[in-house]
Every structure is written in structure tokens, then in C-alpha cells.
Amino acid sequence: MSDRRTAILEAAATVIARRGVRGLRVEELAVEAGVSKALIYYHFEDRTGLLRRTLAFVNNRAERYTAEQSAADAATGAAPASGPLRRLEQALLLELQDLPHVRENSTAWGELRASAVFDPELRGELALASVIWVREVADQLGEVRPTAPEPALVASAERLTALLEGLSARWLSGILPLTDARTRMREAIGVEVAHLARHTADRSADGTPTSPNKLD
Amino acid sequence: MSDRRTAILEAAATVIARRGVRGLRVEELAVEAGVSKALIYYHFEDRTGLLRRTLAFVNNRAERYTAEQSAADAATGAAPASGPLRRLEQALLLELQDLPHVRENSTAWGELRASAVFDPELRGELALASVIWVREVADQLGEVRPTAPEPALVASAERLTALLEGLSARWLSGILPLTDARTRMREAIGVEVAHLARHTADRSADGTPTSPNKLD
Numbered sequence: 190m191s192d193r194r195t196a197i198l199e200a201a202a203t204v205i206a207r208r209g210v211r212g213l214r215v216e217e218l219a220v221e222a223g224v225s226k227a228l229i230y231y232h233f234e235d236r237t238g239l240l241r242r243t244l245a246f247v248n249n250r251a252e253r254y255t256a257e258q259s260a261a262d263a264a265t266g267a268a269p270a271s272g273p274l275r276r277l278e279q280a281l282l283l284e285l286q287d288l289p290h291v292r293e294n295s296t297a298w299g300e301l302r303a304s305a306v307f308d309p310e311l312r313g314e315l316a317l318a319s320v321i322w323v324r325e326v327a328d329q330l331g332e333v334r335p336t337a338p339e340p341a342l343v344a345s346a347e348r349l350t351a352l353l354e355g356l357s358a359r360w361l362s363g364i365l366p367l368t369d370a371r372t373r374m375r376e377a378i379g380v381e382v383a384h385l386a387r388h389t390a391d392r393s394a395d396g397t398p399t400s401p402n403k404l405d
Numbered sequence: 406m407s408d409r410r411t412a413i414l415e416a417a418a419t420v421i422a423r424r425g426v427r428g429l430r431v432e433e434l435a436v437e438a439g440v441s442k443a444l445i446y447y448h449f450e451d452r453t454g455l456l457r458r459t460l461a462f463v464n465n466r467a468e469r470y471t472a473e474q475s476a477a478d479a480a481t482g483a484a485p486a487s488g489p490l491r492r493l494e495q496a497l498l499l500e501l502q503d504l505p506h507v508r509e510n511s512t513a514w515g516e517l518r519a520s521a522v523f524d525p526e527l528r529g530e531l532a533l534a535s536v537i538w539v540r541e542v543a544d545q546l547g548e549v550r551p552t553a554p555e556p557a558l559v560a561s562a563e564r565l566t567a568l569l570e571g572l573s574a575r576w577l578s579g580i581l582p583l584t585d586a587r588t589r590m591r592e593a594i595g596v597e598v599a600h601l602a603r604h605t606a607d608r609s610a611d612g613t614p615t616s617p618n619k620l621d
Binding site for chain 2: 206207208209211212296299300302303304305306307309312315316319344347348350351352353354355356358359361362363364365369372373376377380381383384387
């Protein structure tokens with residue numbers, strides 16, 4: 190990807206986090222990116238094309254947190270997260286860090302998602318990104334609980350990722366302290382992993398899956 | 406509250422849901438409410454006063470869902486939700502209904518919260534509303550699990566309410582079908598209630614509280 194194209198996408202994420210999708214003006218974006226308006230239209234055709242590429246850019250940047258953290262651990266000699274449960278916790282908690290790029294990325298994501306309430310043009314991309322993320326977390330849960338049934342893993346992953354978005358929104362808007370958000374997230378992972386263990390044990394006892402709503 | 410004051414607050418929730426807090430213009434609000442701009446300033450002094458009252462209005466309206474549902478059940482002769490667990494489920498699932506006023510209310514709440522990311526003026530009210538909601542859900546969980554320790558009830562309530570906000574945001578933006586959002590929410594209540602039962606049992610066994618992160 191060209192440097193100037195990347196600069197435009199970085200600036201678009203910044204402006205969307207600050208002003209929302211509805212507040213994104215190509216004039217302000219051009220100033221923020223230090224390029225001409227013409228270059229923006231050259232690279233992205235129209236507003237919809239720009240928003241779609243920004244969504245993908247924001248999404249890819251979030252995926253890179255994990256890789257960066259692993260590299261940073263290696264560089265400082267810190268022990269990498271070992272065991273599937275620690276890796277899962279680390280991956281989810283990376284989104285609850287008080288770092289400017291994490292704040293900006295999560296805020297921009299929230300604004301892009303909110304724009305889809307009235308404007309359907311980004312819904313396909315948003316739904317696909319969500320499905321891929323849920324799939325990744327389900328796979329990580331499957332490494333922690335290898336005998337848990339597939340639908341239970343996906344349901345747990347959907348709850349954990351939706352909870353993370355809910356906690357992140359409360360933290361970003363100053364409603365919930367970051368340490369509380371991280372504690373709630375860590376607890377939720379423990380609760381879901383224990384639930385999957387029980388689910389598996391119940392299932393293996395008589396061969397029939399147990400309703401996840403079953404109460405003791 | 407005067408009819409015209411209520412009309413202004415209803416219109417403010419509508420405009421904020423549609424355009425965001427940043428997109429709220431007093432001209433458009435006056436047209437939507439069918440009143441003069443002067444009357445808006447007479448009732449709410451300034452923009453901050455208007456936003457604070459709108460937040461309280463949106464919050465009170467959400468609290469009324471439960472009362473309206475109970476009244477509707479009584480009117481149609483439907484059996485009211487019986488037992489603390491059913492009442493808890495019903496209260497939380499009322500926010501995941503495909504009704505125009507629920508959609509509008511949740512969307513307006515999300516926009517008001519998002520506005521607090523860069524503008525701290527509503528943070529105090531948002532945090533208070535959140536604390537009150539968490540307290541109510543913790544009390545309902547306490548009716549289901551009377552022997553669960555207080556901090557565990559509050560932590561479960563904080564997770565359930567944050568999850569509901571996360572699922573609601575996905576549903577409203579067209580990423581997650583409503584039936585899936587409702588299923589995930591119902592499952593989460595079951596998982597948390599089972600967790601609280603285990604927590605209680607572990608605690609009574611040797612008198613020391615068990616870490617909610619404990620893995621089997």
C-alpha cells in the first residue's frame with residue numbers, strides 16, 4: 190500500500206473517531222492527511238469506497254495489536270503468553286489498554302458501526318468482520334476446551350466479543366474505570382471457560398447436549 | 406412535566422438517534438417538536454441543559470418498558486413473569502425488541518454515550534445511570550441467588566448489562582439478527598446464574614471466597 194494511501198486511511202480513522210462518520214468532511218481529511226482532495230478521490234473513488242477501506246484498515250490495525258505485543262515481549266525478553274487460556278486473555282485484553290492508538294481505533298470502530306444503524310452501506314463489511322472475529326475467539330476457546338461442542342464455542346465467543354465491545358464503550362466514554370473493565374473481562378473469560386467445561390462434562394455423561402440455560 | 410416540554414424531549418431523542426449528538430441543531434429540533442427555538446431555550450437554558458434532560462428522559466423511558474409490559478400482560482390476561490429468574494430475563498430482554506421506540510431509545514442512548522468520549526459534560530449523568538442500572542440487576546440476581554456474595558452479584562450485573570449494550574449495538578447496526586441477540590442474552594443470564602450458584606457453593610464449603618477466575 191502506498192504511503193500516501195496509508196496516510197489518508199490513518200487520517201480518516203482519526204477524523205471519524207473525533208467527529209463521527211457523519212462529521213467526516215473530505216476538506217478536513219485532506220488537511221489531516223496532508224494531501225489534496227483530488228488525491229483522496231483518486232485513491233478511493235467516492236465516500237462509500239473511502240469508508241469501506243477505512244473500516245478494513247481499522248479492523249486490520251486491531252488484529253495487529255496481538256502481533257505487536259508478541260514482538261514487544263520478545264524484544265524485552267518478557268515471557269510470551271503461554272497456554273491457550275493466557276493467549277485468549279491477552280488477545281481480548283489488548284483492546285482494553287489506555288494507549289492513544291487503541292482508544293482511537295475502538296472509537297472509530299464504534300462510530301463506523303453506529304453509522305450502520307441508519308445507513309446500510311457498511312453492514313456487509315461490519316457483519317463479515319464480526320463473524321471472522323467470533324470465529325477466531327471460538328477457535329481459541331476450542332484450544333482451552335477441546336471437547337466442547339462447536340455451537341457452544343461459537344455462542345461463548347459471541348458473548349465474549351459483544352461484552353468486550355460493551356465494556357470498551359463504557360471505558361472510552363468515561364463511565365467505567367479501565368481496571369474495572371479489564372477485571373470484568375478477565376472474570377467473564379473464566380466464567381465462560383468454566384461453563385464450557387460443565388457443558389462438556391454434562392454432555393459426556395449421557396451423550397446428549399445440555400441446554401446452556403440449564404440452572405443448577 | 407408540561408406537554409410541550411415533553412414534546413421537546415421526545416423530539417430531541419428522535420433527532421439524536423438520527424443525527425447523533427454532534428448533529429443536533431436547535432432549528433431541526435424546533436421543527437421536529439413543533440415549537441419555537443425560543444421555547445426550547447426557555448425550558449432548557451442551553452445546549453448542555455437540553456442534553457442532560459434528554460439523557461434522563463431516555464433513561465426513564467427505558468425503565469418504563471418493564472412497567473408497560475406488565476400492564477400489557479395484565480390487559481391481555483397473559484400470565485405475568487413469575488419467579489425472580491423470569492422477571493430478570495424479561496427485564497433485560499425488553500431492550501432487545503423490534504419496536505420503534507426501543508430502537509430509537511437505544512440508539513439515542515448509544516449516541517449520548519459516544520458523545521462523552523470527547524466531551525466530558527455528560528459523563529457524571531451517564532456514570533450515575535449506569536450504576537443505578539447495575540444495582541437494579543444485582544438486586545434481581547440476588548433474588549435468584551440469595552446466598553451469593555454482594556461483590557459477585559455486582560460483577561455479574563456489570564457483565565450482563567455491558568453485554569446487553571454490546572448485543573444491542575450489534576443488532577441495531579444490522580450485524581446480528583435480533584433472535585441471535587436474544588438467545589445470547591438468555592444464555593448469558595443462565596451462565597451467570599450458574600456461576601453465582603457455584604461461587605456460593607465453593608464459598609460455603611470452606612468459608613473463603615473463590616476467585617471468579619478459578620478454572621475447574
